[in-house]
Amino acid sequence: MFDGAHSLELDPQERRARLRLARSARIGPVTFHEAIAHFGSARAACTRMAACPDADIDREEAKLTRAGGQFLVAGDPAYPAALAAVPGAPSALSAVGDLTLLGRPTLAVVGARDASLAGRRFAAELAATLGAAGFVIASGLARGIDASAHEAALATGTVAVLAGGIDQIYPPQNADLHDRIAAQGLILSESPWGTPPVARAFPRRNRIVSGLSAGVIVIEAAAKSGSLITAQRAAEQGREVFVVPGSPMDPRYAGSNGLIRDGAILVRDANDILDVLGRPSVPTQPLGRKGxxxxxxxxxxxxxxxxxxxxxxxxxxxxxxxxxxxxxxxxxxxxxxxxxxxxxxxxxxxx
The missing domain is CATH 1.10.10.10 (Winged helix-like DNA-binding domain superfamily/Winged helix DNA-binding domain)
Structure with missing residues (x-):
């Protein structure tokens, strides 16, 4: 585990060695950090372990640079401090967009891919209100709730975390939104360039979404929703878990209502979130039967x-x-x- 609030740049050779370790087969984030602690530096670790060749790093970095991006390595000054404090934090991230967003307070908004219109509308209203209150909105660029939250927070700041490589746009129908976030917000990925978004990568993606954030807001999570994994990771990381409730007769809220039963914070509007985080309340317009x-x-x-x-x-x-x-x-x-x-x-x- 590294402190992400470093003010000094890493030695270039040590930084390159960390990239080689991060991209090495069978060296995950936990082994990465343990190896550096054991050997005293990534450079020393690379001499004793089967590290990724320099040429592979050069090729990936060239592709990332052409896409307007760069690597963030554990220990870099720009590496997000909140994420760096999480056990098993990513060894390296690919980033395209505005890195200054990583220095601002962040909240995650996650939920159903096949969300209702009401759920998407509520996600957008929450994201816009919280964005106006100074928060960056993080999510996973999925259909439904994720996309609605990103759209609403484009003007105030949004971070999309991908399960595949940073060049892998998924789902394809979010290609335009992906490009707008890259231009106005920030795209992050732990996976190497060209890696397809396979199923096992999504839980790993979810821990980054929650790790970046002070809290996770769940909207329309069914009984076996992937959003429940994000909520679980958030709780393990010491983050707040906020949940929008729904009718017990609607299966789209079975997981959400279960989280509330187990102690998550019920959300009626943005002020329920701001109050818990010690932020000033803001004017809100109640949803539902207007007028x-x-x-x-x-x-x-x-x-x-x-x-x-x-x-x-x-x-x-x-x-x-x-x-x-x-x-x-x-x-x-x-x-x-x-x-x-x-x-x-x-x-x-x-x-």
Whole structure:
């Protein structure tokens, strides 16, 4: 484990030796740190261990430089201090983008890939509000919650951590977002250039997302969601775990609600997070039935019957005791306002 707050540059030969160790087969982060502690330096370790050839480092560094990036090695001044304090911290990271973001307080936002519109909207609102409050938003560039959080935090600062090599854009539909984060934010990867994002790499990626952050915010985690791994890593690292609750009838929240049951901090808006972190509260706009007290007639009846749990349109007609045409008109208006989500089986829910 290294202190990431170094003010002195590493000796160039020692830094190169650390890169060779970091890219060596069968030398993971724990062995990397143990080897340096045992032999006194990475240079000494390289003379006693099967280290990666210099030529391999030259080739990877040339590709990274052409992409506008650079290596961050454990012990570099720019290596993030919060991550450096985590046991088994990455030996080296590839980075493309604004390294100054690593010196700012960070929060992670993670959640379902197949998230609801309401979940994505909540992720975006939280990320934007927390970004305006001074936090960088970290996530894993996945579909759904991750992408929504990154999009909302582009203007204030966002860090995307990849499971594969820094040149491996995954999922492909996030290629444009990847490029915008590289230009306006920061992309990080522990994996060597060209490494595909295989399944076992995602839990390793998740420990970096949580390790960079003061806390992890979980939105829409199902019972076996990968977001639960990130939450577990956060707890092991001494980070706060914040969770947005959901209906017990919605399987997308089974894991989230379980985290709350086990002691995670329930989140209703950004101030629930800021209060725990000792930051000033900010104005927030409650989500849900906006302006309902100003509504009357059929619209008020339909809104009263709608909730986060999908409801069949036929059931709405029966419950509201209004015509099917009137219900359809209200639902269309809500959908055009971005307040309604449609589901399979002619079911709808309120965002």
């Amino acid at each position: 309902q007290n100003q509504l009357d007639g059929d619209t008020a009846k339909v809104l009263e019957a709608l909730g986060a749990v999908p409801t069949a349109v036929d059931e709405l007609v029966r419950r509201c005791q209004v015509s099917a045409a009137a219900v359809a008109e209200v639902l269309l208006a809500l959908e055009l306002e971005g307040r309604l989500e449609r589901h399979r089986g002619n079911r709808v829910s309120l965002m």
